[in-house]
Amino acid sequence: xxxxxxxxxxxxxxxxxxxxxxxxxxxxxxxxxxxxxxxxxxxxxxxxxxxxxxxxxxxxxxxxxxxxxxxxxxxxxxxxxxxxxxxxxxxxxxxxxxxxxxxxxxxxxxxxxxxxxxxxxxxxxxxxxxxxxxxxxxxxxxxxxxxxxxxxxxxxxxxxxxxxxxxxxxxxxxxxxxxxxxxxxxxxxxxxxxxxxxxxxxxxxxxxxxxxxxxxxxxxxx
Numbered sequence: 001x002x003x004x005x006x007x008x009x010x011x012x013x014x015x016x017x018x019x020x021x022x023x024x025x026x027x028x029x030x031x032x033x034x035x036x037x038x039x040x041x042x043x044x045x046x047x048x049x050x051x052x053x054x055x056x057x058x059x060x061x062x063x064x065x066x067x068x069x070x071x072x073x074x075x076x077x078x079x080x081x082x083x084x085x086x087x088x089x090x091x092x093x094x095x096x097x098x099x100x101x102x103x104x105x106x107x108x109x110x111x112x113x114x115x116x117x118x119x120x121x122x123x124x125x126x127x128x129x130x131x132x133x134x135x136x137x138x139x140x141x142x143x144x145x146x147x148x149x150x151x152x153x154x155x156x157x158x159x160x161x162x163x164x165x166x167x168x169x170x171x172x173x174x175x176x177x178x179x180x181x182x183x184x185x186x187x188x189x190x191x192x193x194x195x196x197x198x199x200x201x202x203x204x205x206x207x208x209x210x211x212x213x214x215x216x217x218x219x220x221x222x
């Protein structure tokens with residue numbers, strides 16, 4: 001009931017859109033947030049809306065660089081105690097995942113990172129979580145490198161995926177911030193390596209979900 005009652009407040013964000021316009025909600029947290037996929041499907045189903053018409057797009061980047069960027073972003077916006085170091089946050093995140101891994105799980109169980117900085121880079125687990133609630137044909141995955149290498153080609157593919165025709169799309173940069181890249185903390189590359197491998201196994205399993213062309217391959221470049 002609370003989810004349904006809060007839906008009008010969510011829709012209010014799109015009050016300036018025409019009724020027939022395609023509406024897009026962009027955020028970096030949905031993919032790894034527990035409950036989001038379940039709640040989204042529950043609300044749309046209870047409202048009598050066709051959940052198969054929903055489309056999901058995720059843009060990935062090298063998880064090592066992503067976690068460093070996330071740390072610098074939060075530090076820049078004073079979201080953490082000033083004494084919190086990159087090494088501390090990474091150690092906390094890795095420990096959280098390892099603790100989960102040591103527990104007993106059903107074969108279909110996946111690690112849900114929520115707001116954990118390190119866990120949000122375990123892309124394969126997040127994708128499998130969403131696949132438990134929506135059909136894989138509703139998803140499109142690409143990398144930041146692909147987008148920057150060929151913006152017009154990628155945006156054309158995105159338009160086709162979501163059902164747009166000849167729309168004028170303009171890219172805007174957001175959450176920009178300059179910082180001197182710190183040394184990569186020991187063990188971080190090794191931690192992510194098997195998860196990146198698992199992501200590419202997922203790509204082999206569901207090739208239609210991953211954007212790729214002859215000259216613009218899906219690549220995280222760790």
